[in-house]
Amino acid sequence: MPSPSSILYYVFHPNELRSIIQWKVWHNPVHERDESKECESLKRSFYFLTKTSRSFSAVILELHPELLVPVALFYLVLRGLDTVEDDMTIPLEKKEPVLRNFQNVLEQDGWTFTENGPNEKDRQLLVEFNVVIEEFKKIKPAYREIIKDITKRMGNGMADYANNAEHNINGVNTIKDYELYCHYVAGLVGEGLTRLFVEGGLANAALLKKPELMESMGQFLQQVNITRDIKEDLDDGRRFWPKEIWSKHVDKFEDLFKPENKEKALNASSEMILTALNRADDCLYYLAGLREQSVFNFCAIPQSMAIATLNECFQNYDLFQKNVKITKGDACQLMVESSQNLQLVCEVFKRYARKIHKRNNPHDPNFLKISIALGRIEQFIESIFPSQKPPVDSKSPASVEEAEKKKKEDNEAKWDLIYMISAIALTVGVITFFMLFIAWIAGARFDIAYYQLKEQLGDLLGTNSKPAQVTEVHVASGHSEL
Amino acid sequence: MSSLESIPSLGKVVVVGGCGFLGSHIVSYIVKHHPQTRVAVLDLRTSSNRNASANVSYHDGDVTDVASMKALFSQLKPDAVIHTASPHFNLGPEILDKVNVQGTKNLLQAAQNAGVKAFVYTSSAGVVLDAVTELVNADERWPLVTGKAQPEYYTTTKAYAETAVLEANRKPESFLTCAIRPAGIFGEGDVQLLPKMVSAYRKGQTKFQVGDNNNLFDFTYVENVAHGHLLAVVALLKTHKILPTVPLDTERVDGEAFFVTNGEPVYFWDFARAVWHEAGDRLPLKSVWHLSADVAWMIGTVLEYTFWALGKTPNLTRAQVRYSSMSKYHSVSKARQRLGYEPIVSLDEGVRRGVRYILEQEEKVGQKKGQ
Numbered sequence: 030m031p032s033p034s035s036i037l038y039y040v041f042h043p044n045e046l047r048s049i050i051q052w053k054v055w056h057n058p059v060h061e062r063d064e065s066k067e068c069e070s071l072k073r074s075f076y077f078l079t080k081t082s083r084s085f086s087a088v089i090l091e092l093h094p095e096l097l098v099p100v101a102l103f104y105l106v107l108r109g110l111d112t113v114e115d116d117m118t119i120p121l122e123k124k125e126p127v128l129r130n131f132q133n134v135l136e137q138d139g140w141t142f143t144e145n146g147p148n149e150k151d152r153q154l155l156v157e158f159n160v161v162i163e164e165f166k167k168i169k170p171a172y173r174e175i176i177k178d179i180t181k182r183m184g185n186g187m188a189d190y191a192n193n194a195e196h197n198i199n200g201v202n203t204i205k206d207y208e209l210y211c212h213y214v215a216g217l218v219g220e221g222l223t224r225l226f227v228e229g230g231l232a233n234a235a236l237l238k239k240p241e242l243m244e245s246m247g248q249f250l251q252q253v254n255i256t257r258d259i260k261e262d263l264d265d266g267r268r269f270w271p272k273e274i275w276s277k278h279v280d281k282f283e284d285l286f287k288p289e290n291k292e293k294a295l296n297a298s299s300e301m302i303l304t305a306l307n308r309a310d311d312c313l314y315y316l317a318g319l320r321e322q323s324v325f326n327f328c329a330i331p332q333s334m335a336i337a338t339l340n341e342c343f344q345n346y347d348l349f350q351k352n353v354k355i356t357k358g359d360a361c362q363l364m365v366e367s368s369q370n371l372q373l374v375c376e377v378f379k380r381y382a383r384k385i386h387k388r389n390n391p392h393d394p395n396f397l398k399i400s401i402a403l404g405r406i407e408q409f410i411e412s413i414f415p416s417q418k419p420p421v422d423s424k425s426p427a428s429v430e431e432a433e434k435k436k437k438e439d440n441e442a443k444w445d446l447i448y449m450i451s452a453i454a455l456t457v458g459v460i461t462f463f464m465l466f467i468a469w470i471a472g473a474r475f476d477i478a479y480y481q482l483k484e485q486l487g488d489l490l491g492t493n494s495k496p497a498q499v500t501e502v503h504v505a506s507g508h509s510e511l
Numbered sequence: 512m513s514s515l516e517s518i519p520s521l522g523k524v525v526v527v528g529g530c531g532f533l534g535s536h537i538v539s540y541i542v543k544h545h546p547q548t549r550v551a552v553l554d555l556r557t558s559s560n561r562n563a564s565a566n567v568s569y570h571d572g573d574v575t576d577v578a579s580m581k582a583l584f585s586q587l588k589p590d591a592v593i594h595t596a597s598p599h600f601n602l603g604p605e606i607l608d609k610v611n612v613q614g615t616k617n618l619l620q621a622a623q624n625a626g627v628k629a630f631v632y633t634s635s636a637g638v639v640l641d642a643v644t645e646l647v648n649a650d651e652r653w654p655l656v657t658g659k660a661q662p663e664y665y666t667t668t669k670a671y672a673e674t675a676v677l678e679a680n681r682k683p684e685s686f687l688t689c690a691i692r693p694a695g696i697f698g699e700g701d702v703q704l705l706p707k708m709v710s711a712y713r714k715g716q717t718k719f720q721v722g723d724n725n726n727l728f729d730f731t732y733v734e735n736v737a738h739g740h741l742l743a744v745v746a747l748l749k750t751h752k753i754l755p756t757v758p759l760d761t762e763r764v765d766g767e768a769f770f771v772t773n774g775e776p777v778y779f780w781d782f783a784r785a786v787w788h789e790a791g792d793r794l795p796l797k798s799v800w801h802l803s804a805d806v807a808w809m810i811g812t813v814l815e816y817t818f819w820a821l822g823k824t825p826n827l828t829r830a831q832v833r834y835s836s837m838s839k840y841h842s843v844s845k846a847r848q849r850l851g852y853e854p855i856v857s858l859d860e861g862v863r864r865g866v867r868y869i870l871e872q873e874e875k876v877g878q879k880k881g882q
Contacts (some may be wrong), residue, residue: 383725390796391784397859400781404727404840408648408776412842417647422654425661427674429612432658 045358052361056368058091059323070160071098074105077154077161081108084334088327095229096324098164099172103221105154105161106135106180109142111214112155114187118146121191128188132181134158135165135173171228179221186213200268200282204304207271208248211255215247222328231321242318245311246328252305253335256298257342257353259285274300277394286349294349296393302339302385303395306402309336310409313378316371317413329367329374336381337363344388375410382406520547521744525589527553527574527618528596532700533633533693533733535560537593538567540737551587554596560700574614577621584625591629591744592622594676600665600703611668612675619679622686629687629747631740632676636694636729636770636841637666645726650842651768673768680766685754687747687765691739694772694841698733698861699868705786709869712787716826717794720780722804722836727776729840732861735854739771742850762849769846775858776840783835785859789866804836 031039039046064072078101079086089101113119113127123144127134134140139159145152154161165173190196190210201207223243226232236242255262255269262269268282278297279285285294312332319325337355342348355363366373382403389399411417426432469475524541528534529552541548542564550567557569572583574596598610615632622630639653640646642662646653655674657667673690680688697704711717746764758764784792802810811832814825846852856864 386725386778386781388796389781391781391788392793392795396788397777397781397785397862398857400777400785401775401858404776404778407727408840408842411648415648417645417649419650419652420644420654423656423660425655425657425659427655427657427670428678429608429671429675431674432671435658 039358042356042358045356045362048358048362048365052365056365059326059368060091060093060097062090062094062097070163073157073160074101074164077105077108077157081105081151081154084331088330091323092327093229093231093321093323096225096231099168099176099225099229100222100327102161102165102168103176103179103225106131106165106176107183107218108151109155109158109161110180110184110187112145112149112151113142114191116145116149118149119144124191125188128184128191131184132177135162135177135180138162138166172225175221175224175228179217183213183217186217199272201271203273204271207252207255207269207273207304210269211248211251212244215251216244217247219243219245219247226319226321226324231319231324233318233320236315236318239314242311242315245308246315246332249305249308249312250331250335252301252308253338256301256305257338257348259298260349261352270297270301274304291346295344295346295390296395298342298348299344299390299393299399300395302343303399303402305335305339306385306399306406309378309382309402309406313371313375313406313409313413316374322368325371326368329371330364333363333367333374333377334360336378340381340384343385344390372414375414378406379410518545518745521545521741521748522590523549523551523587524591524593524744525551525553525584525587527592527594528633530554530557530560530569531595531597532698532702533696533736534593534595535562535700536698536733537595537737537740538562540734540741542567544741551589553583574617575609577617580617580621581624584621584627588625589622589627591631591748592618592627593631593633593740593744594618595633595740597633597669600663602665604664604668607665607668611665612671615672616675619675619688623679623683627686628751629744630676630679630689631743631747632673632688632690633736633740634673634676634690634692634768635666635669636692636772637663638670638673638692640666640839645838646840647727647838648840648842649770651770651845677766677768685751687750689743689747689764689766690768691736691743692768692770693731693736693739694729694770694839696731696733696736698865701733701865704730705865705869708783708786709790709866711783712790712792714826717784717787717792718798719800719802721802721807721832722779723801724778724780726779726836726838727840728779728782728838729772729776730782730858730861731772732854732856732858732865734856734861735773736771738855739769739846739850739852742846742852743769746850764849767845767849769850769852770841770843771846771852772841772843773854773858773861774843774847775854777858779835782858782862785862786866789862790870804832807832807836 062075067075075090078089082089082104085104089097089104092100110128110131113124113131116124127142140162141158142155145155165176186209190213196202196206201210220240220243223232223236223246227234227237259268259270263286270282272282275282275285275297277300278293279290284290285297316325316329316332319328334355337359338353341353341355345353347353363377366377386400386403389396389403393399426435465475521541526534526538526541529538529550531554534552534554538550538552539562541550542562546566548566550562550564552562552567552569553572553574554569555571555573557571561567561569570583570587572579574580594615596610596614598606619630638655638657639649641656641660655670657670661667661670673692676688676690679686695704743764750758750763750765787794807827808829811825811827811829814827815829818825843852
């Protein structure tokens with residue numbers, strides 16, 4: 030039931046309400062899952078999917094039947110891994126072997142994990158993880174291999190971080206560390222999904238030859254989340270903004286949140302946003318390699334949300350005080366626009382790039398760099414959907430010689446025209462003269478013709494008084510009667 | 512192609528206009544990156560912007576005098592020629608014809624006579640820009656705009672010279688040419704772009720902004736332009752080595768023109784504001800007055816006629832309105848693919864260097880006055 034405040038909100042933002050209605054009423058899923066044919070363990074797996082993910086379950090559930098189950102299981106496996114990693118109540122010596130061994134767990138019938146703390150929100154998934162394993166056994170071996178490979182690498186990466194005492198105390202140090210962390214938790218997901226898409230024949234295999242693109246797909250989403258969640262993470266005692274960035278602006282991480290450092294905090298946030306923005310053109314490039322509508326939607330919707338979120342965070346001090354979110358109306362509009370074609374998604378990116386551009390502050394240390402990153406997005410879009418074609422060659426002269434030649438030709442053409450018109454005039458004149466001459470010889474009365482012509486012209490122009498003429502004619506005819 | 516960067520010597524290179532803004536940067540680039548190259552600078556007057564390296568020699572000469580050019584070239588016997596000389600933009604058509612077109616032809620003749628292998632000409636990105644159309648990610652397929660369609664006679668002469676250079680390619684077979692088209696060059700020693708922007712700040716013009724500022728614009732830091740020229744020289748010399756084999760059409764450098772920019776198009780006023788910030792401006796974004804392009808155009812028209820009657824140039828002209836509200840940026844894919852070009856100095860670093868140079872020069876002048 031909508032609250033009175035939200036009703037009031039939509040009264041003043043009818044466009045957003047319109048987008049919500051549009052999405053809810055008119056959106057037809059590309060593919061629908063057929064629940065009637067599902068066994069109990071699969072149903073339970075889908076139950077966990079909708080339970081553990083609000084944003085991803087919707088797009089996963091619309092995926093092409095070929096990939097629906099593999100991708101859903103991939104998500105649940107990684108969610109399980111994440112639930113072990115996140116839980117600070119599990120001691121390291123217990124956590125590490127689970128993380129490093131998770132790919133093997135996938136093949137152990139009936140494996141479950143009950144040692145999560147009671148407050149861990151997704152603990153039930155691990156308690157009943159045997160259903161996921163049950164379903165995992167049924168998917169194609171090629172898909173299983175991909176999921177296992179990614180799980181192995183991500184689990185080891187997470188274990189490395191869990192082991193790294195410095196990381197646990199001070200958070201992420203350099204930008205390189207930051208991107209490595211994002212690689213483990215998101216870049217690898219991009220790789221795994223891409224391999225699944227290509228294996229299923231739903232994406233261009235060339236995507237695998239450009240690994241930086243799938244990496245950017247994951248990095249972009251993860252970096253946006255980290256940038257947006259700074260306050261929430263602080264409250265949970267975690268910090269993911271790299272020291273290399275915030276230390277340029279404040280001495281201590283906590284200082285970012287002090288009101289007197291407002292401008293410095295904003296400058297630090299725009300550097301975070303810039304780091305993410307530099308991945309945006311890669312993401313559009315990646316989307317160009319997808320072949321199937323449901324896969325396109327699955328990939329494009331989160332990306333559009335991400336750039337809109339960046340816009341929301343940009344030069345917004347709320348970032349340091351509360352959770353910054355895009356409105357529900359905007360989210361629905363983005364979903365509508367991102368579930369059609371690449372050109373519309375490019376429009377979304379361009380629109381948000383320009384929104385960010387409008388608020389770019391010339392006194393921010395990264396002002397010009399941000400402008401360049403936005404320009405790069407626009408230029409990339411132009412390179413795939415050019416708004417301007419090469420102009421028609423108007424054949425301007427390319428050299429002095431040509432210019433002179435053209436001038437000479439133009440001049441010649443002018444005289445040619447004059448000669449031609451004179452020749453025609455002369456010919457017509459001569460013929461006319463001869464015709465008249467022959468007519469005259471034959472007895473034509475040009476004097477009468479001339480007189481009548483004058484008369485008629487006079488009539489036409491109204492210089493002769495008409496009634497007089499009529500009388501005259503009348504009289505004349507009377508005589509002849511006599 | 513980056514391995515070519517480490518070639519210590521390119522033999523003997525003549526830099527025509529080597530005491531000018533771009534030319535002097537090309538000379539320092541050669542001294543820095545190809546240190547064993549012998550550089551001969553040819554300029555009308557060689558007293559300013561001289562490089563201290565012992566490998567650089569200076570020769571006074573006039574490109575409009577074909578006999579003296581031939582004599583000099585047969586004495587120097589260069590391997591490569593980089594022709595950057597150009598008279599000032601605003602000079603009359605006769606001098607533009609004489610230097611840009613005839614001067615370039617004289618140099619081509621002299622170079623052909625002296626057995627030069629590579630000839631690189633500094634053209635201009637403006638050769639594809641007419642009076643009405645914007646340039647959105649324009650590439651080398653865009654046709655030349657000259658004569659009546661070209662608003663600047665200077666640019667017409669640059670285009671004519673470019674054609675002359677490209678037509679001279681492989682005449683004789685061992686003479687290879689190409690043209691570089693830079694867009695909006697700026698940097699230390701530039702007399703057009705940054706000094707004008709800095710003086711606009713001093714006059715308090717940062718309060719105004721024309722147009723919606725969604726127009727992307729190419730600016731190019733001078734060292735990147737120098738880098739592009741030298742990549743072209745290296746590529747031509749490399750093609751020369753494999754003569755008489757002709758490279759594939761998609762890899763060819765000889766006989767071709769290349770746009771060279773920073774590859775970082777930015778919104779026009781963002782560049783200006785970055786320059787102003789570097790020069791000391793701290794005006795908050797919200798205090799800026801936004802003028803629509805149409806209104807500014809009308810004001811410009813009125814001002815231009817009023818000031819014309821007074822015999823002066825106003826602070827706001829229609830040409831400025833157009834340039835500040837139009838998109839003008841290029842694709843540098845061709846230079847990337849065929850020359851291995853990648854800008855070596857980013858735009859913001861270039862702005863920092865260029866503006867600091869102006870401020871330092873002013874300080875020096877101030878100190879001299881103080882003494």
